[in-house]
Amino acid sequence: MSAHDTAGAGETGAQRRSPAEETRTLVSSQTVGHLATVGDTGSPWCSLVAYGPMADGNPVVLVSTLAVDGGNLARDPRASLAIHDPSAPGDPLDRPRITLAGRTVQPDGERAQEALDAHVAAIPGAGLYAGWDEFALWVLEVEHVHCVGGFYRTDTIGRDAYRAAEPDPTAPVAAKVAEQLNKSYADGLLAIARELGGARGAVAAVCTGIDRYGIDLSCTGAGQSAPARVPFDEPLTKAADVRPAAVGLFARAAGG
């Protein structure tokens, strides 16, 4: 079997998350980032912050007006927020990371409640001090996003594309389901690789990732490994769809 037989045609043309969707997914999966603000002499200031994203992806921070970053925002609304996944394996400089750049605003009226709800949904403990005079809620209105590393090497995403994209609803459960598939359904994964992933000569297949559009496999045969991508029938719309979609692929691979 050649490397080509192992990989097959499974990779070509299969839909993947767009850079904007990757970005929205990363923003939704994390609750801590680093905020750059402008200090009183114009010097840039970097601080760790907790955030929660609103439905449009704009992150909400709750900072003390007595803290350096809180004082900076009160004087100059410009800010950028850098986010990465510190729990991902490998060198952080080889992994995807993003910077959201824009201006911060203190939300009014209904928008203030939405912003508070978004922050507290991500950081439940923040509910305790959200009402204090000393704490101010700021929404970073994202103007553009800069992405570095990983599947998207370097990319700039505009405001509208960022807002229009959805976080992948399967992201919170994907790693766990992949682990379960690898642990308990090795035969099913191999059938998917051979029948649907084009890796006819594979003798083993490991699930290396799942997202709303499909499943990634690493297929091994004749001492070689190659990736394969198998799309789901339809993009998934919620986390609970992942298991049924995987079962659907098992059935399709078995000719069911």
Place this chain on the structure above:
Amino acid sequence: MSAHDTAGAGETGAQRRSPAEETRTLVSSQTVGHLATVGDTGSPWCSLVAYGPMADGNPVVLVSTLAVDGGNLARDPRASLAIHDPSAPGDPLDRPRITLAGRTVQPDGERAQEALDAHVAAIPGAGLYAGWDEFALWVLEVEHVHCVGGFYRTDTIGRDAYRAAEPDPTAPVAAKVAEQLNKSYADGLLAIARELGGARGAVAAVCTGIDRYGIDLSCTGAGQSAPARVPFDEPLTKAADVRPAAVGLFARAAGG
């Protein structure tokens, strides 16, 4: 036994790392931070960077002149670098974190080699592209440090105190030695707690931390827990001193 009996007098007056020493230790224990720089329109920019500290604690970054942060530094040398330990347990907002603020310079001559050596010592892979035209070495000359959270709630450390302080040489091995003591030397720790930590009524003691100045214990007795601090005879000067110093405390506790 009262809580006072459990804790005893071990905590009072025992030397601990100063905020400047904590800061230098944290800077030396990490290799990744977030850098705030000034963008071309004056907006603040936040990016993930790898760094290595020089002997004086000034961090060295190696950035592409084509990257946003590299371009920003070439126009405006002001920067700040935020560092925390992402592997520490608990909520990142409850843990110690620091921001080093100052100006970046491109080192010349001998200083350039020192800076490169410091960076590559922390980030061995950087040696591969350090010589490329596209990459520039910058030293952040720290003017002040802002510390938040943990044992030092909020503190500002000046340039001279930061440079004069030493990273704790025992930090790279302390957690591992504490784990080994807890696993294999429970009786010895209890003797230290009772005889040297003033917790006469303790029935169990767990090592919760070690640093160059001493050992922290959590002592339990009569259903209550209290901390105790037992100093070493002398501040330790290297990582290899930790085990002999712990053995020294065992001997002292046993009256040896």
